[in-house]
Amino acid sequence: xxxxxxxxxxxxxxxxxxxxxxxLLPKGRAPYFWATLSSWLTFxxxxxxxxDVSAKGEISYFLGxxxxxxxxxxxxxxxxxxxxxxxxxxxxxxxxxxxxxxxLEIDERQSPLFYCAMLICMxxxxxxxxxxxxxxxxxxxxxSSLSTYALIAMGARRDRRALTAAFNYLVMGTIGATFFVIGxxxxxxxxGTLNMADLHDRLIGEDNRMIEAGFAFILVGIGLKxxxxxxxxxxxxxxxxxxxxxxxxxxxxxxxxxxxxxxxxFFSIFNFDFxxxxxxxxxxxxxxxxxGMFIASLVAVxxxxxxxxxxxxxxxxxxxxxLGLSFATVEGLTASLVHVFNHALMKGALFMAVAxxxxxxxxxxxxxxxxxxxxxxxxxxxxxxxxxxLIGVPLTVGFVSKWFLLDxxxxxxxxxxxxxxVASSLIALLYVxxxxxxxxxxxxxxxxxxxxxxxxxxxxxxxxxxxxxxxxIYFGVRTDLTGDIATRAAEALMRMAGGAP
Amino acid sequence: MEAAIEFILDRYNYWIVIILMMxxxxxxxxxxxxxxxxxxxxxxxxxxxxxxxTIGKIAGGTAPIxxxxxxxxxxDHGDGDHVNGDHGGGHHGEGGDESEGHGSEQNGxxxxxxxxxxxxxxxxxxxxxxxxxxxxxxxALDHSNDLKEALRNVDPxxxxxxxxxxxxxxxxxxxxxxxxxATDLKTPPANGxxxxxxxxxxxxxxxxxxDGAIDGAVDAALQGAGEIIIYTNPLPHVLILTAIVVGVxxxxxxxxxxxxxxxxxxxxxxxxxxxxxxxxxxxxxxxAPSQASAPPPASSGAPA
Numbered sequence: 076x077x078x079x080x081x082x083x084x085x086x087x088x089x090x091x092x093x094x095x096x097x098x099l100l101p102k103g104r105a106p107y108f109w110a111t112l113s114s115w116l117t118f119x120x121x122x123x124x125x126x127d128v129s130a131k132g133e134i135s136y137f138l139g140x141x142x143x144x145x146x147x148x149x150x151x152x153x154x155x156x157x158x159x160x161x162x163x164x165x166x167x168x169x170x171x172x173x174x175x176x177x178x179l180e181i182d183e184r185q186s187p188l189f190y191c192a193m194l195i196c197m198x199x200x201x202x203x204x205x206x207x208x209x210x211x212x213x214x215x216x217x218x219s220s221l222s223t224y225a226l227i228a229m230g231a232r233r234d235r236r237a238l239t240a241a242f243n244y245l246v247m248g249t250i251g252a253t254f255f256v257i258g259x260x261x262x263x264x265x266x267g268t269l270n271m272a273d274l275h276d277r278l279i280g281e282d283n284r285m286i287e288a289g290f291a292f293i294l295v296g297i298g299l300k301x302x303x304x305x306x307x308x309x310x311x312x313x314x315x316x317x318x319x320x321x322x323x324x325x326x327x328x329x330x331x332x333x334x335x336x337x338x339x340x341f342f343s344i345f346n347f348d349f350x351x352x353x354x355x356x357x358x359x360x361x362x363x364x365x366x367g368m369f370i371a372s373l374v375a376v377x378x379x380x381x382x383x384x385x386x387x388x389x390x391x392x393x394x395x396x397x398l399g400l401s402f403a404t405v406e407g408l409t410a411s412l413v414h415v416f417n418h419a420l421m422k423g424a425l426f427m428a429v430a431x432x433x434x435x436x437x438x439x440x441x442x443x444x445x446x447x448x449x450x451x452x453x454x455x456x457x458x459x460x461x462x463x464x465l466i467g468v469p470l471t472v473g474f475v476s477k478w479f480l481l482d483x484x485x486x487x488x489x490x491x492x493x494x495x496x497v498a499s500s501l502i503a504l505l506y507v508x509x510x511x512x513x514x515x516x517x518x519x520x521x522x523x524x525x526x527x528x529x530x531x532x533x534x535x536x537x538x539x540x541x542x543x544x545x546x547x548i549y550f551g552v553r554t555d556l557t558g559d560i561a562t563r564a565a566e567a568l569m570r571m572a573g574g575a576p
Numbered sequence: 577m578e579a580a581i582e583f584i585l586d587r588y589n590y591w592i593v594i595i596l597m598m599x600x601x602x603x604x605x606x607x608x609x610x611x612x613x614x615x616x617x618x619x620x621x622x623x624x625x626x627x628x629x630t631i632g633k634i635a636g637g638t639a640p641i642x643x644x645x646x647x648x649x650x651x652d653h654g655d656g657d658h659v660n661g662d663h664g665g666g667h668h669g670e671g672g673d674e675s676e677g678h679g680s681e682q683n684g685x686x687x688x689x690x691x692x693x694x695x696x697x698x699x700x701x702x703x704x705x706x707x708x709x710x711x712x713x714x715x716a717l718d719h720s721n722d723l724k725e726a727l728r729n730v731d732p733x734x735x736x737x738x739x740x741x742x743x744x745x746x747x748x749x750x751x752x753x754x755x756x757x758a759t760d761l762k763t764p765p766a767n768g769x770x771x772x773x774x775x776x777x778x779x780x781x782x783x784x785x786x787d788g789a790i791d792g793a794v795d796a797a798l799q800g801a802g803e804i805i806i807y808t809n810p811l812p813h814v815l816i817l818t819a820i821v822v823g824v825x826x827x828x829x830x831x832x833x834x835x836x837x838x839x840x841x842x843x844x845x846x847x848x849x850x851x852x853x854x855x856x857x858x859x860x861x862x863x864a865p866s867q868a869s870a871p872p873p874a875s876s877g878a879p880a
Contacts, residue, residue: 210815217822224829228836235840239849242833246604249617249826253624256819260624263812264631 082127083136083149085120086159086201089113094194098187107177110190111170114197118167121159121201128156129560135207143207144270150207153564154412158204158335161419165327165543166197169423172539173320175532176430180318181229189229193324196222200332209344210269212336213256216300219332220248223325227317237316244309251299251306254292261289262344274344275571287351293340294355301333303397304367307390314386319430319439322382326389327423331415334396338411341400342568353403360401365495367394372502376509381432382439384506385425388465391499392418398492399480406483408565413479413557417472417550421464424543428458431532431540436525443527444510446519450527453537455514457544462507464547467500471551479558589630596623608846610837614830621823625816632812640810 078085093113097106128134128151136149151159170193181189199219203212224245230237263269265285266277278286295306302310310330314322345352368391375387392414399411429439431454436443448455464471477500484493519527531537550557584591596619603616632640838844841852854860 210818214818214822217826221822221825221829224833228833231836231840235837236853238833238837238840239853242610242830242837245826245830245833246613246617249830250601250604250620252822253621257624257627260628260631260812260815263815269811269815 081136082120082124083134083151083205084138086117086124086163087149087198087205089117089120090194090198090201094191094198097191097194100187102183102186104174106187106190107170107174110194113194114163114166114170117197117201118163121156121163124151125156125160128153129563144268144273147211148207148270148272149205150272151205152567153560154338154568155204155335157412157416157560157564158332159201161416162197162200162204162328162332165324165419165423166193168539168542169320169324169327169427172323172427172430172536174535176320176434176536177318179434180233180320182232185229189226189318192222192226192229193321195219196226196324197328200328203332204335207271208269209259209262209271209274210256213252213259216255216336217252219329220252220300223321223329224248226321226325227313230316230318230321233318234316236312240309240312240316244313247299247306247309251296253296254299255296258289258292258294258296261285261292265289271339271344275346278345279348282349286349290340290345290349290351290355294337294359297333297337297340301330301337302390302393304363304371304390304394307367307371307393310390311383311386314389315380315383315439319382319426319433322386323423323426323430326385326426327419330389330393331419334393334411334415338400338408338568342408342572346571346573347403348573356401356403360397361489361492364394364397364401365492367391368398368495368499369394369502372499372506376502376506378506379441380439381441381444381510382426382429384441384510385422385429388503388506389418389422391503392422392465394499395476395480395496398496399483402483402487402489404483404487405562405565405569406479406486408568409558409561410476410479410483412561412564414476416557416561417464417476417547420472420543420546420550421461424457424540424547425461425465427536427540427543428454428461431457431536434532434536435530436527438525440525441510441513442520443525444513445517445525447514447527450519450529451531453531454540457537457540458514459511460544460547462511464551466503466507469551470548472547472557473551475551475554475557478554479561589626593623593627593630596620596626610834610844610846611831614827614834617830618823618827621819621826625820625823628812628816628819632809634806634808637806637808640807640813643805 090113093109097109100106100109124134132152134151135143136151137143138147138149141147177186177189196219199215199217199222202215202218206212206215224241227244228238228241230240259269262274262278265281265283266274268274268277299306314326317325341352341355347353371387371390371394375384375391378384378387396411396414396418399407399409399414401407402410431451432443432447433439435451447458460471464473467473467477477496480496481493484490484496532540600616600618600620600623603619604613607613607616834844837849841849843849843852
């Protein structure tokens with residue numbers, strides 16, 4: 076009963092226990108320090124877990140010592156160790172980042188509640204990632220979603236539209252979760268088990284309408300959660316009106332975790348023997364991924380609100396991830412996983428830069444960015460590097476993603492997809508360029524709503540933001556780090572799915 | 577025609593599920609009132625609860641609530657009433673062989689929940705995990721003093737698939753078999769012990785001396801093994817309890833948001849909310865239908 080044996084459960088149990096304790100703390104700084112501390116502890120546990128997994132291979136942990144398939148199992152392999160590392164890492168950066176921004180945007184009386192909800196949201200996301208039990212995924216998904224609804228609604232202090240955004244997200248998210256749980260029910264009816272590994276074993280050779288229906292429900296349910304292209308309508312408003320810190324955290328983690336769940340279900344539970352799996356790849360993920368890439372990017376070009384622009388860009392980037400998946404090859408899956416990781420880094424950095432601007436200018440409209448380079452140069456450069464990464468300029472992580480994706484597209488024979496990837500990157504150039512032009516070339520407003528003080532964001536925000544920006548460059552140069560891990564994870568997933576590696 | 581009617585009537589609970597589900601979804605999409613939307617969402621979720629309960633139902637089964645008064649009956653069913661003929665006599669001797677290969681054969685039965693008959697044996701043999709998957713025999717639970725302990729003994733490593741749970745560790749099996757046989761049957765010890773059930777429909781007694789846990793299948797019960805209680809599958813019930821909690825939480829958050837929206841906008845009608853937002857953003861309604869119907873926008877949502 077030493078701590079090391081219990082390691083896999085720590086990333087979930089620590090924030091879960093520490094979250095309600097936040098409520099006991101006095102208002103002000105204490106909840107902030109407490110939340111930051113717990114995010115760091117969680118991150119440390121995740122790093123440790125990741126090291127363990129990459130050295131020794133898959134870890135299986137029985138919750139309460141009940142052996143699966145009866146009990147709930149936590150199963151960590153490289154794919155979810157990577158996502159765990161990502162979620163907790165982003166949390167460990169965003170939490171310390173948040174103090175000033177939260178002080179501005181959240182009522183101080185609500186600050187313990189705010190940090191409590193953030194911690195619970197993190198718990199949910201980590202739980203979804205680590206669990207090896209299909210129903211457990213639903214429970215954790217709802218834990219994170221419910222706290223997300225509350226967090227988004229807290230943006231109402233600045234803009235009341237946050238309330239309707241949160242309500243719409245609640246309706247869509249609940250429909251998604253319920254579809255997902257119907258799918259799980261059908262699978263349970265067909266197999267009599269909820270353990271993922273067990274489901275995988277028992278589904279081999281089975282092919283009937285019930286499993287097909289279950290698969291379809293799960294695909295639609297998760298599709299809603301991850302804002303797959305035509306089901307993304309909740310996302311732009313939710314990201315726009317949520318408090319800046321919440322947006323930075325969610326944009327970098329929530330949809331990524333949903334993509335991971337999709338990967339887990341496609342590759343670890345179902346396998347390629349099912350005709351409908353390849354049909355879903357060819358007729359659902361591929362066209363929807365491509366459509367998302369283009370339509371959402373085009374919409375982003377015309378947004379006057381930088382946060383909303385970045386939100387649409389997120390929908391487009393999810394298109395890339397789905398596209399990578401849809402090739403159903405090791406290269407495609409690798410590209411998808413790499414992009415999950417890289418996109419979190421770039422969107423995290425970009426939304427943090429927006430949070431800095433909101434702190435000083437009080438708005439995330441593009442007009443507030445006018446002449447930003449003369450007023451807040453450090454933030455401007457962080458935004459620019461994040462933007463370049465989004466476009467896919469060499470030496471940034473965005474380039475690595477696009478490289479893997481192009482490689483996968485050509486080797487899978489989808490040469491037209493390769494050209495479309497490049498073409499949609501050019502659209503990204505348009506919308507990032509639009510903000511860059513405003514920031515670099517315009518004169519800052521002298522009077523009116525958007526007057527900027529000549530003062531950059533406080534160091535407590537700049538340092539975490541630049542950590543993420545530095546990660547954007549570091550992982551853009553050291554491509555072997557993410558590439559190797561993603562390749563190994565993808566190979567393991569493909570072996571499990573029985574596809575030709 | 578008759579077959580069609582029968583097809584529909586036999587599955588009436590599924591029709592209820594589908595109708596409720598569609599009603600709920602329709603309300604969510606068609607109604608502009610936020611509270612009605614939440615109610616629609618609730619209906620939609622309720623249909624899923626019914627669906628899960630349907631999954632767990634076993635014909636003739638009772639609620640999966642443990643009844644203490646059944647203690648002690650287990651021993652009586654040993655080899656008596658409903659043991660398969662071919663298994664009944666010889667299975668002490670061939671125990672070692674029998675304990676293999678059960679898991680895979682049982683797999684097929686979980687789906688309907690009505691199949692999978694299982695037997696568990698004795699305190700330490702109560703680890704018949706599959707029994708809990710399909711239905712838990714109370715005697716099995718009762719006699720396994722520490723199910724968890726037993727589960728742990730069952731070689732946790734190969735956790736895939738059900739097989740591992742059906743096979744006792746060699747050492748334990750020996751001990752049990754030896755005890756049993758030495759004290760009661762005076763036959764040569766066997767090196768294995770039957771925990772599973774090959775047939776999946778017929779129940780099989782594990783051993784009459786071990787206060788054996790016997791899990792009766794439906795037809796076994798009909799044969800007159802009255803003491804055996806058939807339970808519906810408890811797992812979907814547990815799952816749906818969780819889902820109900822989630823549903824209540826969602827409803828609560830949804831209604832709380834509706835209250836806050838009403839505080840900030842003065843209305844909870846979706847079209848009026850949109851109109852208020854448009855007026856706040858552009859100063860007028862796009863296309864301006866009836867300006868009067870839109871309430872004056874409240875001050876930008878300061879918390880109460």
